[in-house]
Amino acid sequence: MKYVEAAWDDDHQGFFTDATAYLAALPELEGALPPGARAFASDADHYRRNAVRCVKDLELSDIRIATDKSGTLTLEFAPNQWKHETGLRIVYQGVVHFAIDYDHEIDWMRSDAVLLDELLPADDGGCVHEIALTDATITVRARDLQAVWAEAPDTAGAE
Template sequence: MKFVDVHWERHGFFVDPRAYLDELPCLRDELPPGAWAFVSGPGHYDIPGATRCVKDLELAGIHLATDRSGGLVLEFAPNRWKHDVGLRIGYTGVRHFAVDHHRAIDWMRVDTVLLDEVLPDGDGGCAHEIELTDATLTVRCDDLEAVWGGDTG
């Protein structure tokens, strides 16, 4: 990620979205409407308090379109100690999708979200990077729609 700081420290993950939050107002006109609504939504980066913060959501599903529509859906189940509902993110015009595994954290049952970042990606599209406890998800697309609600897990 370019602005969000996520790294392992001695006893756990350090997460800091402040540089991204400082940059976010400058990105408003460059991000597609759905992406902007998602990252600028109330509580998105309110790590200790908001039930609409992505931190600690659990990756529950990846659904790729098998036709050439460019569709992708990521589902995240709620963390039972933090969230009331899960999150479903639908992507349109997907040009790139990658899952990069990079750690060996074998004591966790599922990959959970540490933080995410959405940046402009040319021609009005966006790049969404989601840092998980054991992997990074990267999606380059035209836009996304994030819907909170329902237990996806």
């Protein structure tokens, strides 16, 4: 990520996260973000750690990639039981790049949780969304996205 810091801190045996530089740059970046990405990134609770609509600590629960070449990608995040009232669904339109890079260093956690994310404008007028997870990084480059706070689907029986 360009502005957001999210990494393991050996000295404290925990994750260090800081969105201060991103929040300082966001007023200049907002105008170049597509409408859905701009609304999601500039939500007042997005980076407020104790807010129920803060992305930190959400758990990745499902990934759905359209097979009809529509360029649609859906990421589902389940709520953290101690923090969130609902999960988060992000639907990307016009996806031109999607990647998950796994570290496999934090294997003691049941699922990958969001540390922080960052939305930046892309050269083509779209956006690049990078999501740092406890054991992976997701990168999506798309025309735009729609983020909706809602109940995540039950995926317990999907294993």
